[in-house]
Amino acid sequence: MIGAVALLETLTRAGVDVTFGNPGTSEMHFVAALDSVPGMRGVLALDEGVVTGAADGYGRMAGTPAATLLHLGPGLGNGLANLHNARRARTPIVNVVGDHALTHKALDAPLESDIDALAETVSVWTRRTLEPEAVGIDTADAVAAAMWPPGGVATLILPADVSWGEGGVVGPDAALFGPSVVGPKAVEHVAGLLRSGGRCGLLVGGGALRGEAPAFLHRISEATGAKVFGETFSSRTERGAGRPEFERINYRGPTALEQLSGLDHLVLVEAKSPVAFFGYPEQDGSLVPEGTSVHQLAPIGADSDTVLAALAEELGAPEVPVPSDAVDRTHPDGALDVVSFARAVAATMPDDAIVSDEATTSGIFLGHETQNCPPHDWMMLTGGAIGQGMPLATGAAVACPDRPVLNVQADGSAMYTIQSLWTQAREDLNVTTVLLNNQSYAVLNLELQAVGAVADGTKALSMLDLRRPDLDFVSISQGMGVPAVRVDTADGLSRELERAYAEPGPHLIEAMIPSIVK
């Protein structure tokens, strides 16, 4: 058995049965092995940013890793931005990077580069396999490392001659660990705070925004008056009718400080102490108000369900129903703007949807309008590296073929990984993309103001606009095999959304929407 076959056999044995790839010469034996390991599915993407972002979307939804297949340092480089986002989302990914044959490394051939240095910037675990005999155990270790709570990118660097060499052995089962258990002291300490009469808030992130944790948080909040906040950008939140909705910490530092002002205690549940996204002149980076003390109940990757259950019990917090209004299913009228867009999404949201949200400035009303929609999953941009929304939707649709995926997607961000559309068409994925064309990097116009940069001239502002020429996303989408239409009314968007959800396969709706920035 050659190394490549041992790799694929070990992966599929560990339940890793999808590889998103963009291979080259050094990966050809991995590619050929796809035919001898029937359990592994290969999904081709035209750019590695799509590969890694799709693996992120897959891992967020499946809870188990997909593999990637990348071509040496440059292939890894192209995929780094979305691996960075995956690192921040703590998504399990087995990141396979092919390399030159070991016998070829010393020759400094044109594609030689420092793969290890690149990999270590995004990985929780990096290993170079040095002989076919080691492929199985290294692969099992990679799966275990990716799944080690809370999850992460495990990079396996696979030299070509290890891949083609005989002597491969299928690895053992991956040694999987569960989330760490939090001891009773932390629960008692936080219960004491919540009972103390001081004003308390809980800041919740990661795995505590899904599963059983939110219901316990709701009970705790109702019983104690503590306010629950969600982290600004979550990897995946389970929300919608019947589920508690937590106010998210605002992206803007000053607004976030207002949200948290007056708290005596801030308790962290799988969240980090809040910090501003960027530094700005004359602003503090920490978002903890003066006089607020920070406490950790459950570190990231802990068993939040159990610790929150214990806290609810300790507090004697009874089960309470989550109030939910009916969502308005009437199509909104009139021109498209950020409000009517959000209402159109809410009016048409299908059951059990998955939302990949990279709407940026156009999405400011989405959370509010959709909170009473049928239960759904909501995925966000976790690491700030734009160009994630479309790959994320692609991978989520591979992981959950029976669920509708909605990608609300800003135009500027879309253009980093627009190649995702081709993979969506190729794999016939049920992804509906609303491409929000406001002809601008609108967020950067806001940021230009926020950092106090003076730009009254045309050169600076032209670096932030996306006109000259106008991007025609209908044309681009059709060129990559995804049917597309353009709308500029709220009713038109609603009707096209309903049509797209009803038809199998991917669709793109280009929504012409004014920028929120004047």
Place this chain on the structure above:
Amino acid sequence: MIGAVALLETLTRAGVDVTFGNPGTSEMHFVAALDSVPGMRGVLALDEGVVTGAADGYGRMAGTPAATLLHLGPGLGNGLANLHNARRARTPIVNVVGDHALTHKALDAPLESDIDALAETVSVWTRRTLEPEAVGIDTADAVAAAMWPPGGVATLILPADVSWGEGGVVGPDAALFGPSVVGPKAVEHVAGLLRSGGRCGLLVGGGALRGEAPAFLHRISEATGAKVFGETFSSRTERGAGRPEFERINYRGPTALEQLSGLDHLVLVEAKSPVAFFGYPEQDGSLVPEGTSVHQLAPIGADSDTVLAALAEELGAPEVPVPSDAVDRTHPDGALDVVSFARAVAATMPDDAIVSDEATTSGIFLGHETQNCPPHDWMMLTGGAIGQGMPLATGAAVACPDRPVLNVQADGSAMYTIQSLWTQAREDLNVTTVLLNNQSYAVLNLELQAVGAVADGTKALSMLDLRRPDLDFVSISQGMGVPAVRVDTADGLSRELERAYAEPGPHLIEAMIPSIVK
């Protein structure tokens, strides 16, 4: 003066007056400063692979660096593949990467990552500027480092608060060094070899494929019978009618070994000792035949013109005209294939053209057919990281606005940086792209055979094909603002090429061409 203004003032003072950028929040003061430093031109790209590849194309043609503007680690990550190619081309680039404010670094905000580690994999010089007062001197040093022969990527990491902070001082003139001088001993040694009666070859690369060096090489070859070979992938070769054409070392190792077989001596002129592009089972990585001794005349970055002039004089090699046949300007007939495509390019090549060649397998006859075309520059993919041709053409057109740029571009490679088209339209660049649509990663089908990977199944082969769905490059191009047509005959291609050269601004011609791989 804030740091950002000091940076731009120092750059323009050093003659660096174009910045290719894709900025974010941490770069907003650089962007705003564009309006206070009128000498600097900002060119926006939708993806950092376009930014860095365009800076490479600019630097190859101008001989002096452009600046880039990238957004933290993820922006650098997206640009790494083409920085890798630039590293291999030894192109001068001042690579400016914005970072969090120094006061924000410790907070591990979402976009925090190890920029330094990424930068060092592609840079000859990396520095983080720590205060506004140091921006000027650091910028001057960066320009000097980029220009240090033979040239390279100099990365300047600019924290946001250094950029916005007061106290900036314009830097001194960059301390530029000329190419190193080769002493008389190397010349005498090589002259001795060439006179010895042994069979000699010269392998030539880098700067020795342009300027005065090729004519001296031709004289030396004519006088001594030594054969001159060009490196496989050159950064820029000056060629065409009246210029000597040197046989390139083949990309395939076994063919290259045949080309070099029988040589007693191989003399390197700004080239490395030849190695195979990839390692393959049962093949040597070194391409130096047994019994051939290797000698270095001029290291990479040396003053080849002078050393070759001295060698020609030492050998008493007289000036000899370069024979040149007339190029056939008749439009080729019939269907489009790799031969008629090359003939159409040759028949229509305008004066003083710049060719960005990422035609890969479809380009195998291009070199032969175009060697008698009017003098032109030919740029190739130097580092093997595909997705370079379109950005390279973009940057070359910015550097040389009065020259026609032809980009012969394979389809699979195009899709990594197809966003280049938008920048070409925005800047109204005279780039004509022939998009060779063979619906396949044809080179990988060859590689699959070359590495001996067995793939008789459909899953492996489907990872190498670009159908399902077919890419429609006319539609994609129009969607990004570049007019486009599709052709499937040689005459059609010739006519469209002539039309594109005659009209200002960018054009794309999608050439439907069968793959050379069955």
